[in-house]
Amino acid sequence: MTHQFDVAPPYTAVALHGVSPQPSHDEAARFDFLANLNKYLSGTLGPGNKLAYDTRVLPGFVAENGREPRDRFEIRHAMNRDPHHRFWSALKRNSMEMRQQNGRAMVLRQLDELNARARQYNEGRDTLELDPSVAVPRYQSAIDIHCMPGSYHGEELPGDVSAGANYDCGIFATTAGGLGALSDGGGQALVKWAQTERPGWQPQRILDIGCTVGHNIVPLALAFPDCEVIAIDTAAPSLRYAHARAQSLGATNIRFVQANAENLSRWADESFDWVQTTMFLHETSGTALPRIIREGYRVLKPGGLMLHLEQPQYSDAMPLYEQFIRDWDAFNNNEPFWSAMHALDLKTIMQDAGFAADDLFVTGVRAVVDTDIFPSAGEEKEEDHGRAAVWHAYGAWKGGKPA
Structure with missing residues (x-):
């Protein structure tokens, strides 16, 4: 049977694998909310940015400068003063922070179990080669990419999988499936x-x-x-x-x-x-x-x-x-x-x-x-x-x- 969804599919539609973090009812509900918030920001509020640009920001810029913007950076500085864009942007940033914190809480709650399950698949196999001498480059270490605490390389415990688990469990919400x-x-x-x-x-x-x-x-x-x-x-x-x-x-x-x-x-x-x-x-x-x-x-x-x-x-x-x-x-x-x-x-x-x-x-x-x-x-x-x-x-x- 084919199921129709008027909104983003529920987090329970995620296909589980051997090391998938298991969501509680509330954690799944938060991801469902965030998935639909992302759909709303993209499909409903997002077009308002172009409307704001065409009707307020661009005419205001031309009136102030006597010309149109030369590049995307001038548009950004002008749009950052517009109330709709500021509202949309704040919601979008907060949706990512909430997605990361929900995923992180979900992973940390069951980290010992996740690490144990990962070891069952990893230990004794020659298809995983880790080299501690490989340094994480500064362009990866200087910032928490995607607002993910610890970025891709952070560890809560030596040898853990928390970064990967957090990244994996939240993609579904970020992309609304x-x-x-x-x-x-x-x-x-x-x-x-x-x-x-x-x-x-x-x-x-x-x-x-x-x-x-x-x-x-x-x-x-x-x-x-x-x-x-x-x-x-x-x-x-x-x-x-x-x-x-x-x-x-x-x-x-x-x-x-x-x-x-x-x-x-x-x-x-x-x-x-x-x-x-x-x-x-x-x-x-x-x-x-x-x-x-x-x-x-x-x-x-x-x-x-x-x-x-x-x-x-x-x-x-x-x-x-x-x-x-x-x-x-x-x-x-x-x-x-x-x-x-x-x-x-x-x-x-x-x-x-x-x-x-x-x-x-x-x-x-x-x-x-x-x-x-x-x-x-x-x-x-x-x-x-x-x-x-x-x-x-x-x-x-x-x-x-x-x-």
């Missing part, structure tokens, strides 16, 4: 894209950079069971959780490795068929990002695929207002590199790494969502966190796409 019951709509989208773009392709080795809890790489590992998948991150707590999560879901062909993608020297030149990131590049610094691309190019085989799922880069073709509203996370959601990263010319960076201009492509990828949860998922053409997320994929086939 738009990434599916396992929050793996991005990974499902990658599988669908690859099978459509290159039917019959069976990559032998995949490198996933910045894997966090592995929700985007598990679908690829399951779709290509004979493939060796390497998933790397610098955050040990997230990796412990990611490995246990993947093992419990049957994705036993993923090796989770603590490593910094700026230096992939442990892997030989031309040793991977596919190198990828999913919503990761915007969390790296302007210095680190080109190094990561260069290293990815080095370890990619001729004819191999590099693919980065991100939001669209800012360009002269993107209206300044759209750049401004997309920039919100950079200044309000502890995403300090978001603005600068989306203003970079990724094509030039990829060419500087070694790709030829003809190797490059940009395409759109929509999250694959369980239609039993969202029967109408996929109807929208634009990003809508109430339904299914849409990304731009910045990719290249090294030396050209194989026939």
Whole structure:
């Protein structure tokens, strides 16, 4: 039977795995409230920002300055004085803080049990490689990304999984279910894209950079069971959780490795068929990002695929207002590199790494969502966190796409 939801699906629609935090009645109710608050902020209150800009902020700016805004930053400073935008922005920031605190309380309440369950999947297996000598880079450690206490690498106890568990349990609320019951709509989208773009392709080795809890790489590992998948991150707590999560879901062909993608020297030149990131590049610094691309190019085989799922880069073709509203996370959601990263010319960076201009492509990828949860998922053409997320994929086939 297909169930219709007029609001975000209930938190009980989350698909549980071997290390899922178990919500109490009140914790699930809080996540349900936050999911629907996010839908309301996006779908109902969000358009009011453009109305405020068109009817109050832009005319006021022109009257004061004798010209229109030159860039997204001038729009931000002007919009930050508008009461509707201030109200919307405060609600949006508080929704993220509440999401993090609810998830954190839920995880800490059962942390001993979660750690014990994770150890059952992690101990004695050679598919989890942690290296204490790998330092968390400053661009990850200097701020609690997404307002998450301790960011991806914080530990409450030595060897715990709290950071990964908190990240995982709250994605459903943040996206209002738009990434599916396992929050793996991005990974499902990658599988669908690859099978459509290159039917019959069976990559032998995949490198996933910045894997966090592995929700985007598990679908690829399951779709290509004979493939060796390497998933790397610098955050040990997230990796412990990611490995246990993947093992419990049957994705036993993923090796989770603590490593910094700026230096992939442990892997030989031309040793991977596919190198990828999913919503990761915007969390790296302007210095680190080109190094990561260069290293990815080095370890990619001729004819191999590099693919980065991100939001669209800012360009002269993107209206300044759209750049401004997309920039919100950079200044309000502890995403300090978001603005600068989306203003970079990724094509030039990829060419500087070694790709030829003809190797490059940009395409759109929509999250694959369980239609039993969202029967109408996929109807929208634009990003809508109430339904299914849409990304731009910045990719290249090294030396050209194989026939």
